[in-house]
Amino acid sequence: MAHGQGQLAFTDEVSRDLTLREYGLDPSLDSPLLPNAAVLSALQNLVRLATELCGAPFGVVNIISAEYQHQVGAWGVDPGVCSREDSMCAKVFLSREKTVVPDATLDPRFADSPFVTGEIGNVRFYASVPLQTDSGFVPGTLCVFSDKPQELRPEQVGMLEVLARQVVELLELQHRTAQLDRTYAELRDSNAKLAGFAGRVSHDLRIPLTTILGYVELVEDDPDVQTGTSTAKYLDKIGASGRRMLAMLEDVLSYSRVGGGIQPSYSSLREVAGEVSRDLGIDDDGILDVQDLAVYADRGQLRTLLQNLLTNAMNYRSPERDLSISIGGVANYHGATVYVADNGKGIAPEDRAKVLEPLVRLRRPGDGSGSGLGLATCSSIAKAHGGDLTLSETPGGGLTVAVSFPAGL
Known part of the structure; x- marks a missing residue:
């Protein structure tokens, strides 16, 4: 039973990191994960708003991978990375429930955290909301904190939840951008392969076809072939069909090259x-x-x-x-x-x-x-x-x- 649970946990973490990669975030890095510049700027603005609404000096958006906690947006502190084992948010984010702790030194979940004991920080007040997507995936949290104990009013908690949903929208934008980038790269690669294949096929077919048309023209010019005879009519049909086929080869080649390296x-x-x-x-x-x-x-x-x-x-x-x-x-x-x-x-x-x-x-x-x-x-x-x-x-x-x-x- 213990082996089965360990295997399940391993599978879940592998799945988590694969999903984060789909969002354009590399969870294997031990340095801060940076979304694209526009998303990063918007995240920082949302974190700043969260701290001001809650009256807390510090705030972060944490992305939690199998091994690390990555602060991708921060206000009042510099974005950083810590191990998932040390993360306060990692202890509660999979519950999918908001967490509000007036004094972390009095909460058994966090009292021995290096962020509370002074080893990394001196957190007292701590509040976080999980970032849950429509598919149910929770990449991390929106979190505000202070080095002094404090309380949050219900309306402040409500606003923190609203801002967390806005963070999710930004991460989904990052997700769609990453998907489009991958699709575009795959399409560009596919078009290049198609153009190469069409070029080879066109070349291989064009040579024998032009040879056939050349012989048709030679026979048509032969004085022994009388105009209006069955032989002349057959040659005319062969020539017309060959020219149509040659024109189609050129069209196929032109179609396959569209989109490749446009300037x-x-x-x-x-x-x-x-x-x-x-x-x-x-x-x-x-x-x-x-x-x-x-x-x-x-x-x-x-x-x-x-x-x-x-x-x-x-x-x-x-x-x-x-x-x-x-x-x-x-x-x-x-x-x-x-x-x-x-x-x-x-x-x-x-x-x-x-x-x-x-x-x-x-x-x-x-x-x-x-x-x-x-x-x-x-x-x-x-x-x-x-x-x-x-x-x-x-x-x-x-x-x-x-x-x-x-x-x-």
């Missing part, structure tokens, strides 16, 4: 759109109207985004009217939103979420060629920048794509 800077929307329209041969057709806007984005990926959206507008134009495309946007202190609106076929509301998925095509009569990666690539570009992409109907018919880009620092 945002302010770019002129008009300049980038002009480059794309010249590449697509539509700069002199009178179908494109562009407003200027400063966009904080990776210039290469902004170019890829506009190229995909303009190509889609050309491929899915309406047979009932001449194509017209407008590019513009709005900007404020939050960032910029770029709008690309056309008067083409548009996309039905029930299909808009679906077409943002990779390799999804609607395959409607009269639609142009495509791999089904254009809008998915644009959506990934928006997300890689911390923004979003939405689809809506252009007034009068067509599709409007809105892409948001957060402001630069």
